Amino acid sequence: AQKVTQAQTEISVVEKEDVTLDCVYETRDTTYYLFWYKQPPSGELVFLIRRNSFDEQNEISGRYSWNFQKSTSSFNFTITASQVVDSAVYFCALSGGYQKVTFGTGTKLQVIP
Amino acid sequence: DTGVSQDPRHKITKRGQNVTFRCDPISEHNRLYWYRQTLGQGPEFLTYFQNEAQLEKSRLLSDRFSAERPKGSFSTLEIQRTEQGDSAMYLCASSQGQTSTDTQYFGPGTRLTVL
Secondary structure, X not given: OOEEEOOOOEEEEEOOOOEEEOOXXXXXXXXXXXXXXXXXXXXXXXXXXXXXXXXXXXXXXXXXXXXXXXXXXXXXXXXXXXXXXXOEEEEEEEEEOOOOOEEOOOEEEEEEO | OOOOXXXXXXXXEOOOOOEEEXXXXXXXXXXXXXXXXXXXXXXXXXXXXXXXXXXXXXXXXXXXXXXXXXXXXXEEEEEOOOOHHHOEEEEEEXXXXXXXXXXXXXXXXXXXXXX
């Protein structure tokens, strides 16, 4: 069985601060994919990143960066210089082999101006 | 390239009524997924289609729920004899590929309220 744990339920930061959202996963598959999605108040999940389990290189996209550590089964997401528009619920998700996608419970990020 | 669309965006119904939701996936995507999301939770898988074939259904999908994807294009999700516990956001997603590891793109969802 797959499991995704996002222990941080809610985080509040002041604008321009950096913030890291944690994601820990469990799977028995040797090949799997990890995802992050953003869900703004409008409700639509917006795809942010997909990462293969064999690719442990960190990735940076603008103010977003992801740290994948297979040794600790973690796939953490950092927003640098946060902005009010970053306020949303962020979901980490996992899919292995032919299993369906399993989502975490999400972390609500509030960026205060 | 238009994204995934869902209709209606909001639905309020009385307990015992039937409701139907529609999802139009990204045009070239062969896979279509339905999820349910309740407050404070992540999306939970309900069912998915590869082209017109429904390949898997979650145990969350009771006999009152039925989904179709005629001709492998749009899909409908029908809930019969709605119950208050059915109140949730129903999300549709589509992807191109052969497995669930392919990136899924989500629609805006249909928020169902059962009174």
